Amino acid sequence: MKKRLPTSTAGSLPKPAWLAEPEKLWSPWKLQGAELEDAKRDALRLSLQEQQHAGIDIVSDGEQTRQHFVTTFIEHLDGVDFAKRETVRIRNRYDASVPTVVGAVSRPKPVFVDDARFLRSQTDQPIKWALPGPMTMIDTLYDSHYKSREKLAWEFATLLNQEARELEAAGVDIIQFDEPAFNVFFDEVNDWGVATLERAIEGLKCETAVHICYGYGIKANTDWKKTLGSEWRQYEETFPRLQASSIDIVSLECHNARVPMDLIELIRGKKVMVGAIDVANHGVESAEEVAATLRRALQFVEADKLYPCTNCGMAPLPRDVARGKLAALSAGAEIVRRELGA
Template sequence: MKILLPTSTAGSLPKPSWLAEPEKIWSPWKLEDQELKDGKLDALRLSLQEQVQAGIHIVSDGEQTRQHFVTTFIEHLSGVDFEKRETVKIRNRYEASVPTVVGQVSRPKPVFVEDAKFLRQQTKQPIKWALPGPMTMIDTLYDHHYKSREKLAWEFAKILNQEARELEAAGVDIIQFDEPAFNVFFDEVNDWGVATLERAIEGLKCETAVHICYGYGIKANTDWKKTLGSEWRQYEATFPKLQQSNIDIVSLECHNSQVPMDLIELIRGKKVMVGAIDVATHTIETPEEVADTLRKALQFVDADKLYPCTNCGMAPLPREVAQGKLNALTAGAQIVRDELLA
């Protein structure tokens, strides 16, 4: 039986304190060698258990085996030099020291496939796996080789497609591409961003999603959000193109954001992961607050296409806060599910 309003998370969940320093992105590992390998899988199992206990329907690895949603994937590619670093502005927002593209990029071997197989063995529930999108990948690097954002994005799209096909073969039900850069570089999104995303999903039979958020609850992002004014209409620039694309699901930020709900109308026909949990605060939503966000979204997306979700990843939050938020998400979704089925 197909569940109405299936819940999921945008991606990352807090790591246990024995694996990495908590409440941090890019947190260094506390273990090494075989202990680290085992520890990552233990954390993945734990994260899955916490999602299941909270009642999440579409579960993930909680990104327990990776330090960061973009760089961990890039670390496994050839053509990128992590020793040779340059300072760039990420998403026109904050400066970061990033690795350099020094030659032809390629994927010598699968990156997350073994982890995905491990997750598949642990559960019969639908599983979702997140990969960085091509545009967000190029925005997290200094390109000394291709000298063209678009050219590098097409190369990454090809590599992502190789990975995605193997993840699908490993039993992943939904492959999600994280594209926060879609909320910044509108001309590029429409010129080639959506096209490179479609190249990344070429030939896939499983469902595909694109997650477009306003970023983790870190200071650089929250400061940026304060400059966006009373209405965040960024989605308006990219949704028409996404609506015409082959992507199945669009994941967006709704709760506590200034995004006008009616923008969802622009992707009518797509499934929508509605962010009903604010990841930029330690305050745990009440189930009623979650329900209220979902009710508003239901004016613009059909109930059978609405997937209650979090606004973004929750890696920087304390574990008990993230757990409380997951509980609130499922409880809020249940309120609305009961109303729809009444």
């Protein structure tokens, strides 16, 4: 029998200090060449083991082999020049130096498929793989070729679909597209953002998910959240379109967020990855705090469609904090399972 309330993480987990500088996004690797490749695999094994030890049901690679959830995929594409940098505003929140699209984009070879195959060989549990969504990819670049956000998003959606099909063939059970940009560019989401996401999942038989959050616990994001008022209603703008889409699962931020829980009603019928772990602070939730978030969510989503999760990735957190949070997620889900008589 399939386990009820299966737990998972939204994406990244902290990297070991021997692989990259801890508690930092875009942290440079500490090794190179064959040593680096070996170290990445060791970190992936370790990340898997820590998820299993914490009782996580749907496991991932913890994004151990990538520096960043968006740019590592882009690095492997043709048509993008990483030496030619421009400063752009990321999601209207902070400035970053980003690579430039200089020609037609293409994917000369698979990006994460070998890593996914390796993860598959290490466990019999369901595995989830995160990819950047088309809109979030275009928001992390300077485009001097297409000069159209929509056109570039459609191009990226085609490349993501190629990668996703090969990830599915490698044994991935859930492919998740990270779209934090969906919480910012509402008109574009509804005009073409969800449509490009549908292009990215075209032809897939495995489950598909979209993850929409308020970002890592970095200062630019926490400062932005302070400007959003007493209720964060951004999901209200995009959920109706997602509810009508063919995406199977919607992943959202809940715990310690000012997101009204009843907005989940707008995606009724979808499976929902409910963020029950706050990644923006170092405090470790109690199992009861996690359970309380899940109980509130159960007013708006059926128990067989509720997937307890983290609010976002945990790459910037200390490893012991992340381990504690994973254990709390599992323990809280178990409390609610018992209450449901599962």
